[in-house]
Amino acid sequence: MVGVDQVLEKLSTVIDPDLKKDIVSMGMIKDLELDQGNLKFTLELTTPACPFNVEIEEDVRKAVGEIEEIKNFDMNVTAKVMEGRSLDADTALSTVKNIIGVASGKGGVGKSTVSLNLALALSQTGAKVGLLDADIYGPSIPLMLGMTDANMEVKDNKLQPADSNGLKVVSFGFFAEQEDQAAIYRGPIISGILKQFLVDTNWTDLDYLIVDLPPGTGDIPLTLAQTIPITGILVVTTPQDVASNVAVKAMGMFNKLNVPIIGIVENMSHFTCQNCNEIHHIFGQGGAKKISEKFNIPFVGEIPLNSGIMSGSDLGKPIMITDPNSPSSEAFRTAAKNVAAQCSIIAAKLQEEMASEAANAGAQSTEAEPSKPPDAGQSLGSAGAGTAASTSSPSN
Numbered sequence: 001m002v003g004v005d006q007v008l009e010k011l012s013t014v015i016d017p018d019l020k021k022d023i024v025s026m027g028m029i030k031d032l033e034l035d036q037g038n039l040k041f042t043l044e045l046t047t048p049a050c051p052f053n054v055e056i057e058e059d060v061r062k063a064v065g066e067i068e069e070i071k072n073f074d075m076n077v078t079a080k081v082m083e084g085r086s087l088d089a090d091t092a093l094s095t096v097k098n099i100i101g102v103a104s105g106k107g108g109v110g111k112s113t114v115s116l117n118l119a120l121a122l123s124q125t126g127a128k129v130g131l132l133d134a135d136i137y138g139p140s141i142p143l144m145l146g147m148t149d150a151n152m153e154v155k156d157n158k159l160q161p162a163d164s165n166g167l168k169v170v171s172f173g174f175f176a177e178q179e180d181q182a183a184i185y186r187g188p189i190i191s192g193i194l195k196q197f198l199v200d201t202n203w204t205d206l207d208y209l210i211v212d213l214p215p216g217t218g219d220i221p222l223t224l225a226q227t228i229p230i231t232g233i234l235v236v237t238t239p240q241d242v243a244s245n246v247a248v249k250a251m252g253m254f255n256k257l258n259v260p261i262i263g264i265v266e267n268m269s270h271f272t273c274q275n276c277n278e279i280h281h282i283f284g285q286g287g288a289k290k291i292s293e294k295f296n297i298p299f300v301g302e303i304p305l306n307s308g309i310m311s312g313s314d315l316g317k318p319i320m321i322t323d324p325n326s327p328s329s330e331a332f333r334t335a336a337k338n339v340a341a342q343c344s345i346i347a348a349k350l351q352e353e354m355a356s357e358a359a360n361a362g363a364q365s366t367e368a369e370p371s372k373p374p375d376a377g378q379s380l381g382s383a384g385a386g387t388a389a390s391t392s393s394p395s396n
């Protein structure tokens, strides 16, 4: 009769295309039960927004189908977003698994548009998503969400984010009476406001917190990069060289601060004429792709120009909600999946680094102690990180 080891061996032939690792060693197989050829387990994917979820699920079914002695197979598919930030127990915002700063070199390239629609696209996959409008000088998210009358509540000394379309939202624009004064605020005050928005907000459990930054490398992007561990920065640019060149300068700052670049997205990429269906590259072509190749940064997507994006923004009606089947919404969905995949890759690297640090620390402490034989728990290690396997009958 087939045993758990053989099942895991077969399952470990399924490779996650993003993480380039097998699903067993990544701990994606949970609660495995095998009883007289009846197999049951949970496949826990790394994010509901993974571009390869369907493919992985199909590969798993195929692999199990190739084990002759399996009579019945029952698989529960779930997703648990990986932590893309080093989260110690005392880390600020420890309930937020990934923080993604959306930055650019030049202003007006569409950071706020991309932040909002990416947040909505991620949320529509089932992920828990927050949106922090960190453009304290010129907050635009309230207008784009039609929330200009929203107010921030404070409960138990914590700011309570407003709810909109399934997102948790915080913006300086919700403090109507103070918004006009933002222009006169300078460095330390601005940094203080952002820190409060990050740390003194009741964000609750979030898979992704998207932070819409002002353009350039001023106090706000600097504060975000230095205050808390973040997963990384998504760079937005338009195709023309002048925008791309400034984007490179902004990336330089984050690089110096050791903040990973999640990827680059090209907004206002092209325009498709509705009459002749011809594609026009109004702002030039290929700027973001050039940067991605030159600096080896993932290219996560291109968003076409669409007058509906602009008019919807002004009316508080984001395109992901009003026209989810438009090519622009499809482009945001693709970009969101690629961003989620890059976050999983960063998370997997972090896990590896932490495991090797722990192993080094262990090796140093055993140098001082006489060596011990591996215990039963360690011998299960080959089943993979976090794999919980149980059999309710003899497995051979």
Ligand SMILES: Nc1ncnc2c1ncn2[C@@H]1O[C@H](COP(=O)(O)OP(=O)(O)OP(=O)(O)O)[C@@H](O)[C@H]1O
Residues within 6 Å of the ligand: 104, 106, 107, 108, 109, 110, 111, 112, 113, 114, 135, 138, 140, 213, 214, 215, 267, 268, 269, 303, 304, 305, 306, 307, 309, 310, 311, 313, 314
């Ligand atoms: N793909 C697009 N198609 C059409 N209009 C767009 C697109 N992306 C953004 N816009 C419009 O361009 C303008 C600038 O966009 P947005 O406010 O998102 O840029 P930003 O980079 O956040 O600007 P700022 O640097 O001032 O924060 C807005 O009017 C927005 O509606």
Ligand SMILES: [Mg+2]
Residues within 6 Å of the ligand: 111, 112, 113, 135, 140, 212, 213, 214
């Ligand atoms: Mg903006």
